[in-house]
Amino acid sequence: MEPIVLYKVCKSxxxxxxxxxxxxxxxxxxxxxxxxxxxxxxxxxxRILMGLEQVDSGYISGMEGLQKSAVFxxxxxxxxxxxxxxxxxxxxxxxxxxxxxxxxxxxxxxxEHQAAxxxxxxxxRRVAILRALxxxxxxxxxxxxxKGLDAETKRQVMAVTCRLxxxxxxxxxxxxxxxxxxxxxxxxxxx
Amino acid sequence: MTSIMHGDRSxxxxxxxxxxxxWLIIWQLVSIAVANDILLVSPLQVIQRLGELIFTEFFWYxxxxxxxxxxxxxxxxACAGILLAVSAYRFRHIxxxxxxxxxxxxxxxxxxxxxLALIWFxxxxxxxxxxxxxxxxxxYTNVLDGICSVDNQLLEMAQVFRLPVIRRIRYIYxxxxxxxxxSGCTISLGLCWKSGIAAEVIGMPKGSIGERLQQAKxxxxxxxxxxxxxxxxxxxxxxxxxxxxxxxxxxxxxxxM
Numbered sequence: 235m236e237p238i239v240l241y242k243v244c245k246s247x248x249x250x251x252x253x254x255x256x257x258x259x260x261x262x263x264x265x266x267x268x269x270x271x272x273x274x275x276x277x278x279x280x281r282i283l284m285g286l287e288q289v290d291s292g293y294i295s296g297m298e299g300l301q302k303s304a305v306f307x308x309x310x311x312x313x314x315x316x317x318x319x320x321x322x323x324x325x326x327x328x329x330x331x332x333x334x335x336x337x338x339x340x341x342x343x344x345x346e347h348q349a350a351x352x353x354x355x356x357x358x359r360r361v362a363i364l365r366a367l368x369x370x371x372x373x374x375x376x377x378x379x380x381k382g383l384d385a386e387t388k389r390q391v392m393a394v395t396c397r398l399x400x401x402x403x404x405x406x407x408x409x410x411x412x413x414x415x416x417x418x419x420x421x422x423x424x425x
Numbered sequence: 426m427t428s429i430m431h432g433d434r435s436x437x438x439x440x441x442x443x444x445x446x447x448w449l450i451i452w453q454l455v456s457i458a459v460a461n462d463i464l465l466v467s468p469l470q471v472i473q474r475l476g477e478l479i480f481t482e483f484f485w486y487x488x489x490x491x492x493x494x495x496x497x498x499x500x501x502x503a504c505a506g507i508l509l510a511v512s513a514y515r516f517r518h519i520x521x522x523x524x525x526x527x528x529x530x531x532x533x534x535x536x537x538x539x540x541l542a543l544i545w546f547x548x549x550x551x552x553x554x555x556x557x558x559x560x561x562x563x564x565y566t567n568v569l570d571g572i573c574s575v576d577n578q579l580l581e582m583a584q585v586f587r588l589p590v591i592r593r594i595r596y597i598y599x600x601x602x603x604x605x606x607x608s609g610c611t612i613s614l615g616l617c618w619k620s621g622i623a624a625e626v627i628g629m630p631k632g633s634i635g636e637r638l639q640q641a642k643x644x645x646x647x648x649x650x651x652x653x654x655x656x657x658x659x660x661x662x663x664x665x666x667x668x669x670x671x672x673x674x675x676x677x678x679x680x681x682m
């Protein structure tokens with residue numbers, strides 16, 4: 235598979251330059267971790283690749299026709315819908331049982347009838363991760379996906395995520411090198 | 426939490442009934458003190474006259490006549506308000522074009538509209554037009570505010586996951602716009618009845634509640650005037666409750682997956 239190529243990508247907001255002639259190759263079919271210190275434009279880069287921002291200059295190739303999925307920094311759940319409905323929103327072909335089994339793998343028990351607004355922060359996070367993993371996708375963007383999870387839950391959620399992302403194109407933004415390693419990221423791009 | 430809320434609600438309802446009873450007693454006492462049926466009738470006389478009216482054919486015909494026109498105006502305005510708000514959100518020029526129109530409708534006194542309408546058209550469907558004009562800007566403004574306040578993060582999520590338009594409307598727009606629409610309906614339902622009946626009183630379309638009110642005034646039939654006023658309040662409140670209940674059910678069904 236051809237890699238996703240970024241060539242001299244520039245992006246500014248008002249006067250502030252966030253990405254300055256950034257070039258990189260992102261291999262497809264594997265997990266790539268993007269690491270940079272805060273304010274260096276990691277989220278902006280993901281937003282550009284997701285199609286939510288336009289570049290000021292430079293070009294990107296290899297993204298054409300790819301079906302995207304994402305875990306944003308925020309949970310972005312429909313507050314009035316329960317976890318199953320939130321997950322089914324992005325993939326209606328999933329059955330109730332399939333979603334319930336996946337929820338149990340993520341240690342989400344007895345919350346399938348609760349509205350997202352009533353869930354705890356950790357539960358909401360896991361629903362957001364599950365929604366992204368169970369959607370139909372060619373490329374998955376993970377923007378600090380495990381933020382706010384306790385160590386034990388994080389370990390379990392990462393194991394499920396890792397299994398469902400095997401040999402697929404994943405872009406992981408993280409500050410934590412151990413997280414990148416645990417996600418079996420074969421590539422690490424930092425700037 | 427739920428039980429506390431239920432407790433508060435029933436307490437509120439209790440206070441309202443108590444307050445209503447208090448004012449009814451005051452009304453009864455004042456009417457006894459005044460002792461003039463033309464100036465002030467007692468609540469018992471009003472109930473008695475209402476009891477007589479409900480067995481007449483014109484009573485039900487008048488209610489049906491006014492209800493049909495006023496509610497017709499409300500429903501037309503609600504539909505037009507939603508469509509215009511969506512168009513205004515989608516196209517800036519439409520929004521700019523509608524802004525002065527809505528401002529004019531909101532600012533012009535209802536009496537001016539009624540008189541103008543009587544010059545231009547017949548009085549038969551006057552209540553529909555007036556009710557439409559009173560409701561339209563309220564629904565338009567509320568729905569537009571609702572659409573503008575839809576969470577941008579959810580819209581971005583929908584864009585990334587390529588959610589179809591129908592699913593976006595149903596699960597993202599409807600739940601967030603519905604409280605605005607509901608609030609607009611609550612305000613405008615009262616408004617459409619007040620303005621619709623006012624239009625009928627001035628235009629006197631044959632067979633309307635407004636005509637009955639005007640006749641009660643002409644013949645100084647105060648018990649009938651009060652009885653019809655009570656009917657308007659009851660019909661308006663009943664329709665408001667039923668409509669909001671229906672709206673809640675529709676919204677609930679739409680949001681359910």
